[in-house]
Amino acid sequence: xxxxxxxxxxxxxxxxxxxxxxxxxxxxxxxxxxxxxxxxxxxxxxxxxxxx
Numbered sequence: 851x852x853x854x855x856x857x858x859x860x861x862x863x864x865x866x867x868x869x870x871x872x873x874x875x876x877x878x879x880x881x882x883x884x885x886x887x888x889x890x891x892x893x894x895x896x897x898x899x900x901x902x
């Protein structure tokens with residue numbers, strides 16, 4: 851069975867993942883890179899980001 855997620859659910863899980871990265875001792879720059887680039891992808895899915 852295929853799983854589907856809403857954008858809000860994805861954003862919530864991304865925030866949770868960010869907290870897990872911090873708890874795992876990743877550096878702030880690493881967390882910012884992992885989470886920030888994923889946020890851009892979610893914005894693209896939502897239609898609020900256009901690559902330039």
